[in-house]
Amino acid sequence: MANVLVVAEHVDGQLRKVTLSAITFAQEAAQLTGGDVEVLVLGSGVDGVAEELSKYGVSRVLYADDAAFQNYLAEYYAPAIVACAQQTNATIVCSPASTTGKDLLPRVAAGLEAGMVSDAIDVFDDGGMKFRRPLWAGNVITTVEVTTPNKVVSVRTTDYDSAEPTGDTAPVESWDAGLESRDDVEFVSFDQVKSERPELTDAEVVVAGGRGLKSGENFEMITALADVLGGGVGATRAAVDSGFVPNDWQIGQTGKVVAPQLYFAIAISGAIQHLAGMKGSQNIVAINKDPDAPIFQVSDYGLVADAFEVVPELTEKLKSVVE
């Protein structure tokens, strides 16, 4: 039987919601292979995450609790996942196309002698299993076929809804990874950006600013608008390059991909590299003083105006609307 193995993502025992989108992908893939969806959780103190994941319509959750997995290192995670895939007859291994998934999955693919699909947005049967994925900053979509028996897939989670709890729970089993330690790699630290705001990839509303804001201080008007709407904050590569905001805020080809209900593009010209990360949003509002800015080609609502004037006005007026 050809099972599908989902590698769960969590931060210190807190499930990352993107994992639920990867489960939805896995369920679609498993319908094509006729196998089961199983989930693997690696970490330390992750039995709670494993229990939580058992509710989402999967066949089994395996978890490997090991101090060596406490902090993510590809060199330790990849061989464990390879061993798990082999023991559970998984022919497809998938995970979100997060920075962890991107770092980790090629090593898993090499270990399984598998071809790997990056950023899958679709899986279907058309005389064999096919995948679709964006490239060239989202300006091209290719249909690809993996010629190896094993397949590894990073899932573009914005293209998949989160799996829902089914009311049933799957068996949860502890699994021994049989880990060998290495002396050539050390985890030093993870410096989390503490924020009360929702994660960009989960947020229903995203407010993003571009280089047109001219400084990091001016991003305060972006965060103020986001906070009124309970939204996440983002930025263009140019704004990150200019040092205005952390790289973790970057939306686009080489940053995060988001698809919220409502996206505000403020002082963003709309370079194709940025559009690649946000054009799947349901409603796009663009505010830019240049009427010819390409962002207006993809926005639903546009204001040709100086952001420094209208964004504070919008924020103030929204306060009473949202209340």
Next chain:
Amino acid sequence: MKILATVKRVTDPDMKVKIKPDQSGVVTEGVEYKMNSFDEYGVEEAIAIKEEHGGEVVVVSVGPSESTKELRTAMAMGADRAILVETDEDLDSDAVARVLAQIVEREEPDVIVMGKQAVDSDRNQTAQLLASYLDWPQATFAFDVEIGDGWATVGREVDGGTATKRIKLPGIITADLRLNEPRYASLPGIMKAKRKPLDTLTPDELGVDVAPRVEVLKFEAPPEREAGEILDDVDELIDRLKNEANVL
């Protein structure tokens, strides 16, 4: 210290690619090419490591013969010599990684610096595959690299913040965009680069079968988003968001 950096020739990222009518690929006529931008950061870092620790920078490209232009650019920036593994086929990441593994066997570098992804194929796989084939440690998405005592301490861009990882050399580092500011090639640099050695090999000569593990069957344009309306003022915007889009 011997530093290997990789270079891919890609279509100019500021030009919108067009798809061939038969969906077999993208139109290449009249298209400008340049070095993949993340590889520029990688080459810059390789040169900076050499400037601090001494040694040699070797740049490698796997691609068509025209890639010599990007390799000369890397040498004009300061790389010492170049290797082109020439192929007209569009290899998948796995084939590129297996070709590079053979180069590593020949060259025995202490550290490899690569771009985190190519901005044409957007796969973000080759460095990690290569690290796995060599069983080397990897530090991807680097914004900071310190080398000393046979180890690299690397600051990495990750979801939710930044991470720091130490890898023992030999190891592989991939460049993210805050890593450095790639230098421009100077005129004397460009002149010098013309005389620097550039070896050409083929995957065949390296004994690598480049048959793809991931076969591309069809190229399509994504659905176009239709441009919406330009509104008069903030009040109209709020009204539309509330009563038309129903998102407030």
